[in-house]
Amino acid sequence: MTVYFMDGQFMDQSGVAVSVDDRGYYFGDGVYEVIKVYGGELYTAEEHISRLFQSATKIKMTIPYTEAQLLEVSRQLIEKNAIGEGHIYMQVTRGVAPRVHHFPEPTVSSVVTAYAVNSPRPVAKIENGVPVKSVEDVRWLRCDIKSLNLLGNVLAKQEAHEAGCVEALLHRSGVVTEGSSSNMFGVKDGMLYTHPATNLILNGITRQVLLGLCKELGIPVEEKAFTLDEAFEMDEFFLTSTTSEVMPVTSIDGRLIGDGQPGEWTVKLQQAFTLQTPSLVKGQ
Template structure:
């Protein structure tokens, strides 16, 4: 039996009731988070929940639970659904109300829903790397908000998918921002570069983990944007996300990056990341 969370209670899928007037359905008026589960334990859960509340605040939405309560909901879902390796998805919409663009009355309560799913690590892609496609970044200017408005990301991912690429490398006015569902890093001359955490990218939790690992390992890192032309000339490229972890990029638009195989610094960071998660070392 799979348990979900909605309207303040844990329930089975057949008992879920989502209103057609939900503003998430009409406008994408909501925020979300994805928390990784390793060995049955939530990974960087506090950071994800904190970002969920930050995103909600940025769109003037009040989540009807505390951060501690949301953490307990996520833990309960992972436990009750016996998730060993997978993730917990949490979504908050502004609630159900007649369709108008302006916010509904303050009496309308935001809808919190969540579920947990078994989802194996993409070990082949992590080990061997993936190709990406460069795609113009046409999204809105508040990419720092992890909102449900993902159509721009969906279109970019589909464009990459149609040419057998794992991800879209987004660029705005020639400057690499991030991926359609990931953050981008380049390596040149032993220094790692990544776009600064401003309104043009989502400050990924795994991105933040990598920044911490670089500091621990004394690897030079600059939060400095690089261009699409510079990306082609990088010694190494890799992407990060909750579900992709630290994933090497072997080519852009069919052009090999470096030697065309995962690079030394990427491998070093992958090993350091794995040491934080015993279940990875134990083969899950």
């Protein structure tokens, strides 16, 4: 039986009720985070919870808990659900109020929900790589906010799925931004490229970990936007996310990247990611 957290209480699914007047239901008026669990332990949880609060601030929403309290909620969800390998999903909406576009009165409290699930690492995809499909990025201009407004992402992911691809490579008029649920990286002539952390992408936590690993390994990085045409010509390509870790991209729109195998730098960064995650090392 899955144990959920909703507004200060832990309960099973039968006790979870979302009002039809919740602004997350009406407007997507809220924010969320996904936190990875390895070996029963939270991974980069402080960074994820901090970003949750940053996203809430950007949409002028107050979270009725402290960061420390939500970290403790996450730990209890792991324990109560006996999570070994999986993730925490946490969501905050602006609350329950009559459907009007402007914010409700300050007396309306935000609604916080969270749950934990077991989910295995996509090992085969991490080892062998995946195909992606380019899709025009038609989302709003505040992609730095991890909000519930994900219809653009969903449509892009579905287009990629229908083409037999694992992820959508988003671009704005030919300039690559990110994936529908990931950040994108390309390697060309001894330089690693990725879109800078502007309002056009979400500054992924795994992206930040990856850039730190590049610094430790002496891998040169240029946070610079590149075009879709340049992406096709990369020596190697990979994506990062909480659930995908460091995942090689072997083809874009059916065109092989390099020799169609995970690249040298990609493999090196995968190894470094594993080594800095103690519970992953234990599980090997």
